[in-house]
Amino acid sequence: MTQAIMSRKHPAVPPDGLDAPDLRRIAESAAADSGLLSLGGVHDWFEERRKAIRMDVRRIPFAELQRWGFHPVTGNLAHDSGRFFTVEGLRARSEGPDPVSWSQPIMHQPEVGFLGILVKEFDGVLHCLMQAKAEPGNAEGLQLSPTVQATRSNYTGVHEGSAVRYLEYFTDPGKGRPLVDVLQSEHGSWFFRKRNRNLVVEAVGDVPEHEDYRWLTLGQVRRLLGVPDLVNMDTRTVLACLPVAPPDGSLEGVTTDGSRGAAVAALTASLSAQAPAAHTLPELLRWFNGLRARSEVAAQLVPLTSVDGWVRDTDEIRHTSGRHFAIVAVSVEAGNREVKGWTQPLLSPRGTGVVAFLAKRIDGVLHVLARAHPEPGYVDLIELAPTVQCVPDDHAHLPPEQRPRFLDQVLAARPEQILYDAVQSEEGGRFYRALSRYLVVETDEDPVVPDDYRWMTVAQLVALLQHSNYCNIQARSLIACLQSVW
Amino acid sequence: MTQAIMSRKHPAVPPDGLDAPDLRRIAESAAADSGLLSLGGVHDWFEERRKAIRMDVRRIPFAELQRWGFHPVTGNLAHDSGRFFTVEGLRARSEGPDPVSWSQPIMHQPEVGFLGILVKEFDGVLHCLMQAKAEPGNAEGLQLSPTVQATRSNYTGVHEGSAVRYLEYFTDPGKGRPLVDVLQSEHGSWFFRKRNRNLVVEAVGDVPEHEDYRWLTLGQVRRLLGVPDLVNMDTRTVLACLPVAPPDGSLEGVTTDGSRGAAVAALTASLSAQAPAAHTLPELLRWFNGLRARSEVAAQLVPLTSVDGWVRDTDEIRHTSGRHFAIVAVSVEAGNREVKGWTQPLLSPRGTGVVAFLAKRIDGVLHVLARAHPEPGYVDLIELAPTVQCVPDDHAHLPPEQRPRFLDQVLAARPEQILYDAVQSEEGGRFYRALSRYLVVETDEDPVVPDDYRWMTVAQLVALLQHSNYCNIQARSLIACLQSVW
Numbered sequence: 001m002t003q004a005i006m007s008r009k010h011p012a013v014p015p016d017g018l019d020a021p022d023l024r025r026i027a028e029s030a031a032a033d034s035g036l037l038s039l040g041g042v043h044d045w046f047e048e049r050r051k052a053i054r055m056d057v058r059r060i061p062f063a064e065l066q067r068w069g070f071h072p073v074t075g076n077l078a079h080d081s082g083r084f085f086t087v088e089g090l091r092a093r094s095e096g097p098d099p100v101s102w103s104q105p106i107m108h109q110p111e112v113g114f115l116g117i118l119v120k121e122f123d124g125v126l127h128c129l130m131q132a133k134a135e136p137g138n139a140e141g142l143q144l145s146p147t148v149q150a151t152r153s154n155y156t157g158v159h160e161g162s163a164v165r166y167l168e169y170f171t172d173p174g175k176g177r178p179l180v181d182v183l184q185s186e187h188g189s190w191f192f193r194k195r196n197r198n199l200v201v202e203a204v205g206d207v208p209e210h211e212d213y214r215w216l217t218l219g220q221v222r223r224l225l226g227v228p229d230l231v232n233m234d235t236r237t238v239l240a241c242l243p244v245a246p247p248d249g250s251l252e253g254v255t256t257d258g259s260r261g262a263a264v265a266a267l268t269a270s271l272s273a274q275a276p277a278a279h280t281l282p283e284l285l286r287w288f289n290g291l292r293a294r295s296e297v298a299a300q301l302v303p304l305t306s307v308d309g310w311v312r313d314t315d316e317i318r319h320t321s322g323r324h325f326a327i328v329a330v331s332v333e334a335g336n337r338e339v340k341g342w343t344q345p346l347l348s349p350r351g352t353g354v355v356a357f358l359a360k361r362i363d364g365v366l367h368v369l370a371r372a373h374p375e376p377g378y379v380d381l382i383e384l385a386p387t388v389q390c391v392p393d394d395h396a397h398l399p400p401e402q403r404p405r406f407l408d409q410v411l412a413a414r415p416e417q418i419l420y421d422a423v424q425s426e427e428g429g430r431f432y433r434a435l436s437r438y439l440v441v442e443t444d445e446d447p448v449v450p451d452d453y454r455w456m457t458v459a460q461l462v463a464l465l466q467h468s469n470y471c472n473i474q475a476r477s478l479i480a481c482l483q484s485v486w
Numbered sequence: 487m488t489q490a491i492m493s494r495k496h497p498a499v500p501p502d503g504l505d506a507p508d509l510r511r512i513a514e515s516a517a518a519d520s521g522l523l524s525l526g527g528v529h530d531w532f533e534e535r536r537k538a539i540r541m542d543v544r545r546i547p548f549a550e551l552q553r554w555g556f557h558p559v560t561g562n563l564a565h566d567s568g569r570f571f572t573v574e575g576l577r578a579r580s581e582g583p584d585p586v587s588w589s590q591p592i593m594h595q596p597e598v599g600f601l602g603i604l605v606k607e608f609d610g611v612l613h614c615l616m617q618a619k620a621e622p623g624n625a626e627g628l629q630l631s632p633t634v635q636a637t638r639s640n641y642t643g644v645h646e647g648s649a650v651r652y653l654e655y656f657t658d659p660g661k662g663r664p665l666v667d668v669l670q671s672e673h674g675s676w677f678f679r680k681r682n683r684n685l686v687v688e689a690v691g692d693v694p695e696h697e698d699y700r701w702l703t704l705g706q707v708r709r710l711l712g713v714p715d716l717v718n719m720d721t722r723t724v725l726a727c728l729p730v731a732p733p734d735g736s737l738e739g740v741t742t743d744g745s746r747g748a749a750v751a752a753l754t755a756s757l758s759a760q761a762p763a764a765h766t767l768p769e770l771l772r773w774f775n776g777l778r779a780r781s782e783v784a785a786q787l788v789p790l791t792s793v794d795g796w797v798r799d800t801d802e803i804r805h806t807s808g809r810h811f812a813i814v815a816v817s818v819e820a821g822n823r824e825v826k827g828w829t830q831p832l833l834s835p836r837g838t839g840v841v842a843f844l845a846k847r848i849d850g851v852l853h854v855l856a857r858a859h860p861e862p863g864y865v866d867l868i869e870l871a872p873t874v875q876c877v878p879d880d881h882a883h884l885p886p887e888q889r890p891r892f893l894d895q896v897l898a899a900r901p902e903q904i905l906y907d908a909v910q911s912e913e914g915g916r917f918y919r920a921l922s923r924y925l926v927v928e929t930d931e932d933p934v935v936p937d938d939y940r941w942m943t944v945a946q947l948v949a950l951l952q953h954s955n956y957c958n959i960q961a962r963s964l965i966a967c968l969q970s971v972w
Contacts, residue, residue: 018768112779178772183779197779199772282504286659286667286685293598293669293683379866380954467953468866 022179023245029119029126029218030244030483036122036215039223045214049132050142053212054335057136061314065329065343075305075312077327077345084151085109085430087317087327087345089307090192092376095296103307105317105327106377107347107430108192109151112183115234116148116170116199119179120207120215127215129166129207130235135428136332137346139435143232143428144224147213148199165210169203176201180241183468184476185383187426188375190325190347192301195379195468198238218244225484228423229435233477236424240476243462244483245272263419263442266366267486270458275365278455281463287454288470291372292382299376316348323394325349328432346432351393352423353436355474356410357482358387359419360443360455367455368440369406369447370475380469384461387453388439389474405450413441419485424477436474438481458482508665509731515605515612515704516730516969522608522701525709531700535618536628539698540821543622547800551815551829561791561798563813563831570637571595571916573803573813573831575793576678578862581782589793591803591813592863593833593916594678595637598669601720602634602656602685605665606693606701613701615652615693616721621914622818623832625921629718629914630710633699634685651696655689662687666727669954670962671869673912674861676811676833678787681865681954684724704730711970714909715921719963722910726962729948730969731758749905749928752852753972756944761851764941767949773940774956777858778868785862802834809880811835814918832918837879838909839922841960842896843968844873845905846929846941853941854926855892855933856961866955870947873939874925875960891936899927905971910963922960924967944968 018026033039062070067080077087090106093099118129133145150164169176180200187194216224221239225231269275279287309320317327328348333341357368373385390404392411400408419440426434449455461479464470471479504512519525548556553566563573576592579585604615619631636650655662666686673680702710707725711717755761765773795806803813814834819827843854859871876890878897886894905926912920935941947965950956957965 019766110782110784173772178768181768181772181775183775195779197775280505282664282667286664289667289669289683293681296596298596469954 018179018243023243025121025126026179026218026242027245030222032125032217032219034122034125034127034215034217034220036127039220042214042216042220042224046132046142046144049212052335053132053134053142054333055134055136055141056333057330059315060329060331060343062312062329063314064331065345068329068343068345070304070312073305074303076303083111084344087304088192089302089304090299090376091302091307092297092299094374095298103302103309104324105304105307105310106192106301107190107194108301109194111152113151113196114148114167114170114199115146115196115238116166116201117235117238118147118166118169118176118201118203118207120203122215125217126202127217128221129213130216130221131213133212133232134334135232136330136344137425137428137430137432137434138232139425139433140229143425144221144230144235145232146234146238149234149429166207166213169207170199170201174204176203180238180466182241182466184237184241184465184471184473185378185469186473188377188383188472190377190431192299192377193379194377196234196237198241200238200242218242222483222486225481226420226422229425231424231480233425233427233473236477236480237473239483240462240471240479241465243466245459260416263361263366264486266361266364267419267458267482269364270366270368271462271486273459273463275457275459276363277365277457277460278362278367281460284454284456284460288372288382288384291452292380295374295381297374297376297381323350330432347430347434348432349391349434351391353391353434354388354407354410354439355386355436355478356388356406356439356441357475357478358406358410358443358447359440360446362455365457366442367457368461368478369449369453370456370461372452372454373472375472378469378472383472384456384464384470384475385472386475386478389472406447409443409447410439410441413439417442420478420481422481424481426473438478440478440482440485504665504729509729511607511612512665512704512728513731516708518611518703518705520608520611520613520701520703520706522613525706528700528702528706528710532618532628532630535698538821539618539620539628540819541620541622541627542819543816545801546815546817546829548798548815549800550817551831554815554829554831556790556798559791560789562789569597570830573790574678575788575790576785576862577788577793578783578785580860581784589788589795590810591790591793591796592678592787593676593680594787595680597638599637599682600634600653600656600685601632601682601724602652602687603721603724604633604652604655604662604687604689604693606689608701611703612688613703614707615699616702616707617699619698619718620820621718622816622830623911623914623916623918623920624718625911625919626715629911630707630716630721631718632720632724635720635915652693652699655693656685656687660690662689664688666724666952668727668952670723670727670951670957670959671864671955672959674863674869674958676863676917678785678863679865680863682720682723684727686724686728704728708969708972711967712906712908715911717910717966719911719913719959722963722966723959725969726948726957726965727951729952731945746902749847749852750972752847752850753905753944753968755850756852756854757948757969757972759945759949761943761945762849763851763943763946764848764853767946770940770942770946774858774868774870777938778866781860781867783860783862783867809836809877816918833916833920834918835877835920837877839877839920840874840893840896840925841872841922841964842874842892842925842927843961843964844892844896844929844933845926846932848941851943852928853943854947854964855935855939856942856947858938858940859958861958864955864958869958870942870950870956870961871958872960872964875958892933895929895933896925896927899925903928906964906967908967910967912959924964926964926968926971
């Protein structure tokens with residue numbers, strides 16, 4: 001059954017908790033270049049940091065891990081301080097008409113981390129303090145990262161590192177004014193109930209400079225989101241939470257006669273809270289809560305030794321099929337980190353993922369096809385995910401009708417259908433070379449919409465992700481990436 | 487340290503997901519009497535139903551429970567169908583500077599129930615279809631209940647009852663248009679992660695009549711909230727989710743010279759999304775997420791036999807101190823229920839509770855003092871609670887400085903400080919005579935505000951409770967009750 005498209009006359013979403021002047025300042029920053037540093041200057045700075053920030057990472061056998069070890073009974077992999085994270089087992093069971101149960105390794109990190117971007121006006125334009133930061137799992141070393149990216153283990157000094165730079169702007173109410181503050185999930189298939197506090201804070205007073213940090217406008221960061229594997233996952237999730245309504249006049253220079261121009265105009269409309277939407281927000285919540293209420297997924301941590309179908313050898317913990325992911329270990333030598341060298345486990349996905357929104361213009365407004373997707377690691381059962389989210393290699397052995405829905409359609413897109421297409425990576429502090437092709441593909445067909453999918457405007461997704469437990473990390477990444485199109 | 491009162495010029499909250507015409511219709515209904523049935527007629531109908539709806543409830547020993555039994559190993563109390571709910575054990579541990587750990591019995595009901603009010607326009611005014619319904623735990627038998635109040639065990643026929651009346655308006659999108667749809671928590675100290683779907687749906691087409699149901703305006707229900715123990719908990723939580731902004735002209739007849747009149751005017755202002763607030767919503771979310779991020783409460787179900795300090799005798803499971811609550815059993819004979827007679831366990835609190843908001847006018851707008859309160863049964867660790875939420879008898883043995891904060895201040899209120907004061911009950915299908923005195927007490931002092939409390943407008947609380955995991959059941963009850971004042 002396809003769903004009915006109802007009530008187009010309602011505004012898609014209300015304005016969010018920010019007042020009009022803040023919304024205007026954010027929109028202006030998103031449309032602006034910086035007077036401090038051109039985009040060319042950003043590139044020069046980044047290349048200079050790339051030379052200065054050395055991080056040598058090599059895979060090691062588990063036996064060479066220092067301070068990390070497998071528990072003799074549970075088999076769980078943990079640090080001897082009890083902090084950072086552990087690798088444990090997860091047993092999940094979904095009930096209902098089509099019950100499924102499985103077990104798998106999962107990362108467990110109960111502490112909530114900070115992902116914070118500090119902003120400040122220069123020449124009347126908001127700028128973001130962005131960091132050039134290396135993480136051991138990164139494919140290309142350095143990435144453009146938030147001002148602060150810290151777990152409690154970092155900032156309480158568990159790993160004997162130096163203090164986290166600029167953290168005080170996020171912890172001391174007198175030093176900053178919050179624009180965004182929301183707890184967001186991480187990968188629900190790789191992490192058990194992991195969350196980060198996503199923050200945008202406007203600095204009060206002067207902010208000291210540092211060679212690893214530069215002030216960029218939102219517009220500059222937005223354009224860098226078009227570059228493959230440059231803007232890290234943490235930056236993407238924080239930016240997705242910052243409501244960017246297009247400023248008046250943003251359509252200047254956009255032609256609406258070509259299909260690309262019209263698509264960009266439709267995206268601009270989709271970012272507006274006042275745009276007409278296929279469904280009102282109460283209608284979408286009814287659908288979402290209905291699925292959440294019917295969901296009976298039970299997931300619990302179990303000893304890693306008790307998971308079925310996974311084996312541990314000297315170098316990795318892997319699925320006997322060779323699919324899904326592996327737990328591996330690395331040794332890290334770093335030049336400018338809190339700690340000069342360390343070893344740690346990382347989760348290494350098998351193959352490059354595909355993360356894609358199918359998009360469609362409805363009454364001139366771009367809608368994306370969101371999926372209400374259960375993952376065992378979510379705090380609240382189900383979150384909104386992209387249309388497609390998978391590692392195609394995991395499904396290569398299956399006949400077409402059993403492959404993930406919409407995957408083939410997305411991969412077969414003609415160039416003129418593609419609004420966004422770049423490889424991006426997941427968090428390099430926990431995931432080893434976890435790359436996915438992020439795509440937004442416009443369709444002019446009217447595909448059958450399964451019951452767990454709905455067409456939504458970008459503004460509706462942004463309104464929901466002002467609160468916890470609505471939008472998964474992949475959807476938030478794509479929402480940030482979409483802004484590079486506009 | 488008291489907190490700073492900042493940024494009064496910001497609007498408190500944005501308008502919610504409902505559009506202006508719906509908000510106006512809700513406000514008009516909240517100000518209206520019904521053309522269908524006067525409030526006197528409602529009383530007559532209710533008294534007539536009270537005579538017709540017979541429910542005899544008597545306490546029984548556990549041995550007389552039918553189809554309920556204690557598991558031989560875990561000691562958990564369960565129904566032989568595996569549905570309804572179980573009584574299990576809970577072990578909770580909070581870390582941090584002042585670690586606490588304890589265990590207790592807790593009710594576990596993983597299925598999500600429906601609490602739904604059907605609304606429809608008559609003579610251009612929205613009316614709510616309210617039900618006269620008896621529950622075994624009710625002190626006074628009948629209560630004014632939502633149109634639908636059903637667990638999945640009800641509506642999938644597990645207890646062999648008849649179909650749930652009017653349920654199709656909430657499950658079939660073609661039969662109703664959603665105004666409210668949100669998953670809300672129940673008592674986090676009595677239930678493990680129990681949630682209900684709170685729904686307000688506008689009926690499409692004619693709705694058949696039934697003698698146990700009557701159409702009332704929001705204004706009529708609002709006035710009945712001033713009557714002790716008449717409007718049930720489920721009605722209160724659903725009504726709290728329905729955003730009532732006072733209509734233009736609602737201040738007619740309200741004098742502002744007396745202190746009561748001024749307080750009511752301040753409450754009216756507090757219900758408006760545009761009212762200036764002590765803190766902006768982003769500031770409040772920063773505070774709330776900061777507490778949630780720092781919270782390290784771990785709670786898990788354990789066998790009931792393993793809880794410490796609780797004993798089971800023939801009639802009840804109770805704490806050795808005689809405080810907190812007991813698990814008891816009842817036998818029920820009913821006249822008009824899906825099932826004519828049954829036995830079941832209930833949770834019986836010791837003593838009458840106190841649930842109170844301390845309120846204060848700030849720049850002419852009534853603010854209530856909300857507390858960010860961890861309870862082990864919440865899905866997401868912490869929710870906003872009233873200023874005071876306790877059973878005073880549980881603390882009678884303690885010296886004053888160890889009694890719950892603000893309790894003595896609330897109980898010592900002079901009559902002219904009291905905006906609302908009525909005994910209300912918790913859900914009678916699960917709790918046996920669980921009565922609390924619900925209070926809203928205005929202070930003209932400027933009390934020291936501890937770090938886990940904040941002054942908020944009612945509109946800010948209402949904006950947050952459009953989403954899950956923000957406001958606990960006691961706070962939602964009080965928000966509904968407050969509307970009887972206005």
